[in-house]
Amino acid sequence: MNAIVNPILRGFNPDPSILRVGGDYYIATSTFEWFPGVQIHHSRDLRHWRLLTHPLTRKSQLDMLGNPNSGGIWAPCLSYSDGTYYLVYTDVKSHLGPFKDTHNYLVTAPDIMGPWSEPVYLNSSGFDPSLFHDEDGRKWLLNMVWDHRKGRNHFGGILMQEYDESRRKLVGPIHNLFRGTELGLTEGPHVYRRGGYYYLLTAEGGTRWNHAVTMARSESLFGPYEVDPANPILTSRHDPGLPLQRSGHGDLVETPSGEWYMVHLCGRPLKASRMCNLGRETAIQQVEWTEDGWLRLKGGGREPRLMVEAPADLPEFRFDEPAHGTGMDSFDGETLGVHWNTLREPADESWLTLRERPGFLRLRGRESFSSAHGQSLLARRQQAFAAEAETVVEFEPDTYQQMAGLVYYYNAKNWYYLRISRDEELGKSLAILTCDRGVYGEPLEREVSVDGWDRVYLKLTLDYERAQFHYSADGSDWKAVGPALEAGRMSDENAETVRDGFLLDQGFTGAFVGVCVQDLSGARKHADFDYFAYRETEEDAETP
Structure with missing residues (x-):
């Protein structure tokens, strides 16, 4: 057939x-x-x-x-x-x-x-x-x-x-x-x-x-x-x-x-x-x-x-583009690819630019994930149960209120975030932030120091139910960071909240992977991302 x-x-x-x-x-x-x-x-x-x-x-x-x-x-x-x-x-x-x-x-x-x-x-x-x-x-x-x-x-x-x-x-x-x-x-x-x-x-x-x-x-x-x-x-x-x-x-x-x-x-x-x-x-x-x-x-x-x-009268027609936009985006052009998305507003040069530093995506920090207004977040859909997302970021935060990194995002109340920030003792540091039905968490007992690193490579591997973050100094030698998280939490089913018979929250979207920057001090500190890679690793996507 x-x-x-x-x-x-x-x-x-x-x-x-x-x-x-x-x-x-x-x-x-x-x-x-x-x-x-x-x-x-x-x-x-x-x-x-x-x-x-x-x-x-x-x-x-x-x-x-x-x-x-x-x-x-x-x-x-x-x-x-x-x-x-x-x-x-x-x-x-x-x-x-x-x-x-x-x-x-x-x-x-x-x-x-x-x-x-x-x-x-x-x-x-x-x-x-x-x-x-x-x-x-x-x-x-x-x-x-x-x-x-x-x-x-x-x-x-x-x-x-x-x-x-x-x-x-x-x-x-x-x-x-x-x-x-x-x-x-x-x-x-x-x-x-x-x-x-x-x-x-x-x-x-x-x-x-x-x-x-x-x-x-x-x-x-x-x-x-x-x-x-x-x-x-x-x-x-x-x-x-x-x-x-x-x-x-x-x-x-x-x-x-x-x-x-x-x-x-x-x-x-x-x-x-x-x-x-x-x-x-x-x-x-x-x-x-x-x-x-x-x-x-x-x-x-x-x-x-x-x-x-398939229809008997329509010959097979394959497109040249890779499925789901998989592969590497080196941010070498002046416009974003068709698979990229922002939250609630179009990308604007005031906070997202490919021109200010050619070959890099520059994001200026704005509001937190809790905001329904000015988020500096660029993301794409997860389209396979087994996939990975990878990026490298250059970022020099001055305070713990400035953050940048790799995010696994469903909505403002449900996300996992591998972020770079600054700690008073460790200097530039790496940590995982989580939010599950609006409940905030920090699963690491102690942040990871990356002080003195010019670049930090970040990766998220998705394997059906598991979501695991990794980091690297060179993009080759990767270390897992934090526990394996539940990928299924980034879903409509988890977002829906009913209490005493009343619907308190609901969702209709799906999981995204992307990069983001926040600056809660208002200084609009920027981070530069050299590339973003999205790869699907499952061989047969028919069933989970």
Whole structure:
């Protein structure tokens, strides 16, 4: 079998929206508080994918300073009509407690590579927007509606309103198309027109272990919508042994020869801890239409498969770039590579520069990990269970309030940090700082002196459940530092905190590795990084 191996987008690439334009396939995924906003991957055979671009690259398009952990970009939707690419997305300003502040926007571009427009504000009634282009030329925005009232179904249904392109605004009445099935938590809507029906695909059951894809249809766009009697059409909820868990939030694409595929969100838990430190990923399944007009996984069943038959009409197409951006970044150019990310704001020469010392990344120290504003942190996704990250830093701190180093980061409350700082007795020193659900720790009994070292080499090795830091004076002779830490703690499952039945914290992202500098004195002390290497060491990434 000419097979596609799942997941096709590994490591924190959730909420996929797929689009075909000619012979090119694109998938847009959520980025939450990470900048630039929205990842767009590209393929020509549905098997091999590369990270192509990010459409939201300017603060005028996406201003996330102050956004909470796992706020920002939720569930973008990519579409195309009459020579124009459309992207709708939510910028979430709050998501804990009874209220959610969810602002929906639209940007457009003549080419997938841009330039992407300034945003058009749409509404704030809920999240997971999508734009449906009907055959008559009218355009309709869909999103779930959030109902904050006590005793109500907070997932209050799928709203639809017309978008007037000439006036650049929503117009006319708001329709509640579908209030969901008994699975509840109805979100992630997409509408398709096929034959005599409008099909409404939704995500239900929540994005954890009960996640699912459900389908309904109507002869009228405005409903009423008939629920598929076989719902859910995709889920992992009944079999905790499946390698692809948390399956849901789907979207459909048709190949030129009429084959149909569904991309969907999934997660791969580590076996011992059952935590998904790679975050929510994107997989693909082959689907087919039955004689009575319903959608089913090809081959039957509703459970996601690791191996899926590739389209017969699409020849294999491999990209020249290494998978997941693996390899060495020597910081020799004037711009950052496509796999790099910053928190909540674009990189700015005032705190991140490749020009001030050519061949080095210079970061100026700003705020701590606790801040939702000015962090000097540059990171990339962990995309394999067995991987390593390595860097070398030149840094001369004057005080213990100045720190720089290598970080394994999930969010502001969950991270491991191998940092260089200054100790009154040891001089320049090395230590590990940790934060687990907001509880701060320092696992070393005594810091390691690196006083007099011009350069300090730092490494993190990730081996499924284990995360181990190392340091070196020359980049060859490495010494482990500190205990092996639990890699699974950098996950949605660990971030979620419930007390007395109340949700106190939650997360939707995944683990990152990167470099950072803090200067809590306000002096903006800088550190120079000569390179950053990310390598994946597992031979078979199908299962953890």
